[in-house]
Amino acid sequence: MVSAMDVGEMKFLNAWNAIPGVGAVTLRALKNHFSSFEKAWRMSDSAYALIHLDTQAHEAILARKKSIDPDREIQKLARGNIWMITEADPEYPAMLKEIPVPPVALYGRGNKDALNIGNNIAVVGTRRPTPYGLESAEAIVAKLAGAGMTVVSGLATGIDTRAHKTALACKGITVAVLGSGVDSPSIFPPENRGLAERIASAGGAVISEYSPETPPVKEHFPMRNRIISGLARGTLVVEAREKSGALITARYALEQNRDVYAVPGSIFSATSAGPNALIREGALAVSAAEHILEALGISYINEQASRADEETSAEESTLLELLTTPHSIDEIKEKTGQGPGAIVASLSLLELKGRIKNLGSGTFQKI
Numbered sequence: 001m002v003s004a005m006d007v008g009e010m011k012f013l014n015a016w017n018a019i020p021g022v023g024a025v026t027l028r029a030l031k032n033h034f035s036s037f038e039k040a041w042r043m044s045d046s047a048y049a050l051i052h053l054d055t056q057a058h059e060a061i062l063a064r065k066k067s068i069d070p071d072r073e074i075q076k077l078a079r080g081n082i083w084m085i086t087e088a089d090p091e092y093p094a095m096l097k098e099i100p101v102p103p104v105a106l107y108g109r110g111n112k113d114a115l116n117i118g119n120n121i122a123v124v125g126t127r128r129p130t131p132y133g134l135e136s137a138e139a140i141v142a143k144l145a146g147a148g149m150t151v152v153s154g155l156a157t158g159i160d161t162r163a164h165k166t167a168l169a170c171k172g173i174t175v176a177v178l179g180s181g182v183d184s185p186s187i188f189p190p191e192n193r194g195l196a197e198r199i200a201s202a203g204g205a206v207i208s209e210y211s212p213e214t215p216p217v218k219e220h221f222p223m224r225n226r227i228i229s230g231l232a233r234g235t236l237v238v239e240a241r242e243k244s245g246a247l248i249t250a251r252y253a254l255e256q257n258r259d260v261y262a263v264p265g266s267i268f269s270a271t272s273a274g275p276n277a278l279i280r281e282g283a284l285a286v287s288a289a290e291h292i293l294e295a296l297g298i299s300y301i302n303e304q305a306s307r308a309d310e311e312t313s314a315e316e317s318t319l320l321e322l323l324t325t326p327h328s329i330d331e332i333k334e335k336t337g338q339g340p341g342a343i344v345a346s347l348s349l350l351e352l353k354g355r356i357k358n359l360g361s362g363t364f365q366k367i
Contacts, residue, residue, distance in 0.1 A: 124236070134159070319343075
């Protein structure tokens with residue numbers, strides 16, 4: 001584990017992070033007052049009263065610090081193949097440094113360089129999406145990933161999961177930001193532990209500001225949302241109720257002076273109430289990936305699409321044979337047995353290559 005921060009200092013920063021209730025504000029207060037995390041750790045309990053810490057954090061330090069062994073905590077990183085980067089490291093995301101109260105450190109598994117690859121787009125939404133929401137997320141994310149954008153989301157069920165899976169299906173890079181530790185037993189929801197492994201092994205990363213073995217406490221998720229939006233040039237909200245975590249992410253994006261995009265939906269759908277409200281407040285209404293790419297000044301003709309044009313996958317060849325006549329996504333699914341995510345990803349790439357055309361209403365035909 002190579003870091004611009006002294007190894008010993010890294011060990012004590014990690015130990016402080018292992019105390020529940022100690023966050024970025026407290027960490028900076030400790031460092032600023034005592035000049036180093038190691039010196040802060042070696043102080044007596046009475047010294048912490050001098051820096052006027054948040055009451056909850058102060059009480060947590062007094063209650064938990066003596067039970068934590070810094071050496072044992074740092075060993076958990078090596079055992080779990082987990083890396084740790086700080087604001088002093090070149091791998092620390094440049095975008096995050098621009099937000100109010102950035103994480104002092106990030107823990108991760110996978111490719112730490114994924115945090116700074118290309119253009120990042122955050123994609124968030126409800127955990128209980130409608131078929132419309134899922135299809136919208138697939139269609140838009142497939143083209144964004146095909147255009148070389150890194151897809152950032154929160155690994156939650158619903159829209160987040162579909163965004164991650166679609167990016168992977170398109171051979172794109174995706175980053176999952178957690179409200180828990182990144183060690184497998186701590187990942188939430190448990191059913192997405194396998195997805196987290198796929199993300200980490202496919203060139204992406206699974207990250208958190210929380211140390212290993214931190215459980216998915218409810219209060220952590222609003223805080224992790226500032227990292228999701230902070231990593232990205234813009235945040236896309238696909239479906240969300242009026243009071244939801246996805247809208248919290250959108251609010252953070254606005255505070256961070258980042259763009260907000262929203263997929264409009266039916267006025268009769270509760271899951272479209274959030275995006276529709278954002279649009280009324282000035283968010284860009286998005287019905288296709290091109291709207292986001294145009295807003296960000298990104299060309300649709302990209303290296304990934306050009307490489308893909310040189311060779312056609314077996315799945316794409318199957319679709320081209322089928323689409324000599326018009327077919328809907330449901331008809332393709334019935335005849336090929338492919339999942340909807342894989343179908344939408346292949347259709348989007350074929351459309352980017354100019355091999356098929358969208359006839360509307362989810363129907364496609366070979367050109």
